[in-house]
Amino acid sequence: MMLRPNYDCRKPDMLTMxxxxxxxxxxPIPPSAQRKPINLRRSSVARPEVRAQGFSLYYGAxxxxxxITMDITARCVTAIIGPSGCGKSTFLRSINRMNDLIPDTRAxxxxxxxxxxIYDRRANLVNxxxxxxxxxxxxxxxxxxxxxxxxxxxxxxxxRGQRLDELVEKCLRDAALWDEVNDxxxxxxxxxxxxxxxxxxxxxxxxxxxQVLLMDEPCSALDPIATARIEELIIGLKHQYTIVIVTHxxxxxxxxxxxxxxxxxxxxxxxxDTKTIFTKPACKQTEDYVTGRFG
Amino acid sequence: xxxRLRQIANTLFTLAALASVVLxxxxxxxxxxxxxxxxxxAVAFQGTVEFRRMQIxxxxxxxRKALQEEMExxxxxxxxxxxxxxxxxxxxxxxxxxxxxxQLHREFSTQIDNRDLRRDQTTQLKSLSRSLRDKLLxxxxxQDTSAATANLDEVLSHAEDGPLRGTVAAGxxxxxxxxxxxxxxxxxxxxxxxxxxxxxxxxAVEALLGPRPGxxxxxxxxxxxxxxxxxxxxxxxxxxxxxxxxxxxxxxRPLRQVAVPREQQFAGTELAGLFPLMRDNAAxxxxxxxxxxxxxxxxxxxxxxxxxxxxxxxxxxxxxxxxAILFAMPIGVITAGYLIECAGDGPLTRLLRMCINTLAGxxxxxxxxxxxxxxxxxxxxxxxxxxxxxxxxxxxxxxxLVLPVVIRASEEAIRSVPSSYREASLALGASRLHCxxxxxxxxxxxxxLTGLILSMSRAxxxxxxxxxxAAVAMGPVPSSLxxxxxxxxxxxxxxxxxxxxxxxxxxxxxxMVMTLVGIVLLLNIVAIVLRGRMxxxxxxx
Numbered sequence: 001m002m003l004r005p006n007y008d009c010r011k012p013d014m015l016t017m018x019x020x021x022x023x024x025x026x027x028p029i030p031p032s033a034q035r036k037p038i039n040l041r042r043s044s045v046a047r048p049e050v051r052a053q054g055f056s057l058y059y060g061a062x063x064x065x066x067x068i069t070m071d072i073t074a075r076c077v078t079a080i081i082g083p084s085g086c087g088k089s090t091f092l093r094s095i096n097r098m099n100d101l102i103p104d105t106r107a108x109x110x111x112x113x114x115x116x117x118i119y120d121r122r123a124n125l126v127n128x129x130x131x132x133x134x135x136x137x138x139x140x141x142x143x144x145x146x147x148x149x150x151x152x153x154x155x156x157x158x159x160r161g162q163r164l165d166e167l168v169e170k171c172l173r174d175a176a177l178w179d180e181v182n183d184x185x186x187x188x189x190x191x192x193x194x195x196x197x198x199x200x201x202x203x204x205x206x207x208x209x210x211q212v213l214l215m216d217e218p219c220s221a222l223d224p225i226a227t228a229r230i231e232e233l234i235i236g237l238k239h240q241y242t243i244v245i246v247t248h249x250x251x252x253x254x255x256x257x258x259x260x261x262x263x264x265x266x267x268x269x270x271x272x273d274t275k276t277i278f279t280k281p282a283c284k285q286t287e288d289y290v291t292g293r294f295g
Numbered sequence: 296x297x298x299r300l301r302q303i304a305n306t307l308f309t310l311a312a313l314a315s316v317v318l319x320x321x322x323x324x325x326x327x328x329x330x331x332x333x334x335x336x337a338v339a340f341q342g343t344v345e346f347r348r349m350q351i352x353x354x355x356x357x358x359r360k361a362l363q364e365e366m367e368x369x370x371x372x373x374x375x376x377x378x379x380x381x382x383x384x385x386x387x388x389x390x391x392x393x394x395x396x397x398q399l400h401r402e403f404s405t406q407i408d409n410r411d412l413r414r415d416q417t418t419q420l421k422s423l424s425r426s427l428r429d430k431l432l433x434x435x436x437x438q439d440t441s442a443a444t445a446n447l448d449e450v451l452s453h454a455e456d457g458p459l460r461g462t463v464a465a466g467x468x469x470x471x472x473x474x475x476x477x478x479x480x481x482x483x484x485x486x487x488x489x490x491x492x493x494x495x496x497x498x499a500v501e502a503l504l505g506p507r508p509g510x511x512x513x514x515x516x517x518x519x520x521x522x523x524x525x526x527x528x529x530x531x532x533x534x535x536x537x538x539x540x541x542x543x544x545x546x547x548r549p550l551r552q553v554a555v556p557r558e559q560q561f562a563g564t565e566l567a568g569l570f571p572l573m574r575d576n577a578a579x580x581x582x583x584x585x586x587x588x589x590x591x592x593x594x595x596x597x598x599x600x601x602x603x604x605x606x607x608x609x610x611x612x613x614x615x616x617x618x619a620i621l622f623a624m625p626i627g628v629i630t631a632g633y634l635i636e637c638a639g640d641g642p643l644t645r646l647l648r649m650c651i652n653t654l655a656g657x658x659x660x661x662x663x664x665x666x667x668x669x670x671x672x673x674x675x676x677x678x679x680x681x682x683x684x685x686x687x688x689x690x691x692x693x694x695x696l697v698l699p700v701v702i703r704a705s706e707e708a709i710r711s712v713p714s715s716y717r718e719a720s721l722a723l724g725a726s727r728l729h730c731x732x733x734x735x736x737x738x739x740x741x742x743x744l745t746g747l748i749l750s751m752s753r754a755x756x757x758x759x760x761x762x763x764x765a766a767v768a769m770g771p772v773p774s775s776l777x778x779x780x781x782x783x784x785x786x787x788x789x790x791x792x793x794x795x796x797x798x799x800x801x802x803x804x805x806x807m808v809m810t811l812v813g814i815v816l817l818l819n820i821v822a823i824v825l826r827g828r829m830x831x832x833x834x835x836x
Binding site: 125127128129130133134136140141142152153188190204205208257294 | 372
């Protein structure tokens with residue numbers, strides 16, 4: 001089932017996106033009708049920021065994820081858990097089309113961010129990726145100074161001078177790194193510790209002003225203390241950003257997330273409030289996984 | 296048993312690795328050290344007073360007053376030697392005197408013709424002059440000392456004659472006295488035997504001390520000075536002191552060359568005294584002193600490469616090399632970027648890669664001929680440049696030569712940039728071009744730079760590509776990039792095959808090669824240091 005919006009999503013600037021309700025408040029359409037706007041209900045309480053409908057992604061002939069249908073709510077933390085190779089990272093990377101880097105990938109179904117089908121041929125990748133930030137499994141700061149790392153995204157948008165300085169400071173503060181590095185922003189980012197590097201990567205992702213923040217096992221390369229700081233940070237950030245986090249650590253999912261999705265073998269098995277998933281899951285498979293009997 | 300075998304194999308491997316390391320080091324030391332040792336002779340050597348004279352007269356460098364003092368000191372000894380040679384010359388080879396006597400007679404005849412004299416007086420004077428002249432000539436021609444002396448005495452008996460006093464003809468008596476002195480200690484019978492050895496001694500002494508003061512200066516600068524270096528001086532001194540002769544050991548045997556002391560050759564003559572004088576006072580005549588001629592690297596050469604340095608060659612080499620890299624770098628890096636970031640892995644790309652690899656194996660002379668045909672004859676004249684080889688066409692040819700290496704080094708460097716950098720950049724909304732320029736390229740820079748500088752050192756040493764496109768053996772320092780230039784590689788080649796310069800000034804040949812090796816070594820050291828600094832910066836230290 002392919003659903004494609006017929007409006008040009010290259011135009012909207014992510015900074016003015018909020019002011020353009022006309023693009024989101026489209027009339028509902030039957031699933032069969034292609035090239036028509038999709039209905040993405042807007043509500044002040046639980047507005048879906050990311051919506052997947054029958055979304056599949058193939059590496060060549062092999063399916064990475066299959067037939068995913070889920071709504072990711074704005075301004076809360078959604079955790080994706082599941083055994084290795086279940087497609088959780090694939091799904092996460094689909095949300096800002098990082099899978100495009102792998103040759104021979106093919107997407108089916110609908111995946112919309114903020115009401116815009118991101119797999120549309122006319123979709124603007126640059127805008128999408130500024131709108132959907134990403135933090136990777138291993139800290140990957142550029143071999144540049146701390147300042148240049150954070151300023152990389154804003155510079156692409158043409159931010160310069162005083163405004164850039166302010167933005168860098170704000171992002172470093174948001175990522176709880178400012179107090180540790182403000183004495184020497186010209187220092188190479190690679191001289192920081194692993195936890196600091198990961199927070200720098202978060203600051204760097206925040207600097208483009210995203211609405212959605214994707215985190216691909218952000219703590220798997222860090223020690224417990226650094227992990228705790230990142231988790232605090234995630235909880236602090238969720239009031240401003242929609243956060244999707246992939247994790248192997250069930251306690252982490254339970255600690256930081258509001259909603260949890262359980263993936264297995266490329267399929268979405270269960271998606272509910274975190275409390276429900278960890279206490280009384282509807283599915284036997286989920287229960288086995290969260291209690292440690294499987295996976 | 297298995298473990299034992301493995302241990303043996305392991306030990307063998309270690310030994311082989313060690314042996315190869317030792318071999319490589321030995322090869323390096325064996326090639327580089329002698330080159331540097333011999334080449335350093337062009338810069339640090341025992342320079343003689345002739346060297347200092349050459350420096351002042353040709354390059355205006357040095358202390359004129361000190362040189363004058365030194366020359367006076369040296370000339371005191373030299374004059375003895377020159378005096379011996381001149382006296383011997385007068386006896387051995389009176390042709391100068393003969394000419395003078397004939398000239399005197401002619402002048403005297405003209406004089407008395409112009410004087411207002413009676414006819415019989417004129418005839419008398421003329422016949423007297425003629426008879427004196429003939430006697431002198433006979434004395435100079437004969438090989439019998441007593442006959443010569445008799446003739447000379449007869450001539451001198453007219454010395455007090457009235458009519459000749461105060462006229463040009465008085466010169467007859469000077470010549471007679473001079474010749475009588477000259478032959479007093481010489482066996483005239485052996486005169487013919489001395490002619491050739493004397494000529495050899497004379498030219499050897501001139502090579503050692505420079506041309507006889509007072510004679511007109513030779514046209515070639517290299518012939519205006521004696522031995523400028525003490526090592527050269529010792530060779531010339533050996534030529535003065537020893538004659539080489541061929542002796543036959545017997546019928547059917549090959550001839551053998553032996554060194555015969557000149558002293559023995561000239562035994563019994565006055566000249567025999569010259570050789571002990573030269574042997575004992577060579578240092579006093581030349582005043583050798585340790586000299587550090589660092590200007591070798593910046594001086595222009597004089598008289599071929601006989602004197603002077605390799606300044607224009609160094610400039611030309613650096614110019615051509617740097618320009619070649621400036622041409623090769625953008626093309627190479629862009630190609631590498633394209634091959635990795637955009638090209639994918641189609642049949643066309645594979646063909647492209649194969650072409651690049653093949654290009655790397657093409658002999659350099661082929662590049663040289665291509666450069667001649669394309670850049671020198673076709674492209675540059677079409678763009679309005681004067682036809683003929685030029686620095687630009689040489690640099691472009693060299694750029695083509697190193698391009699495959701640059702491409703491959705850049706490709707490797709770009710490929711080794713962690714993909715996480717690329718992902719991070721793209722995830723922040725950078726376009727692929729922007730990502731490549733701002734993240735991938737800076738991170739790959741140390742590797743690219745190393746490849747570039749290694750190709751630079753290769754380009755610096757290449758001769759064949761610039762043979763027809765940029766290099767000349769002689770010529771001024773170029774004033775524009777559209778002129779040909781001298782380069783170290785080509786000049787060493789030219790010196791080796793071109794003329795006798797390599798044999799006459801071997802130190803300059805070695806010095807040139809050492810300079811080239813030095814430049815290449817320097818470039819490599821720069822590459823290592825730069826790479827280290829960049830890598831440290833990238834690692835954040």
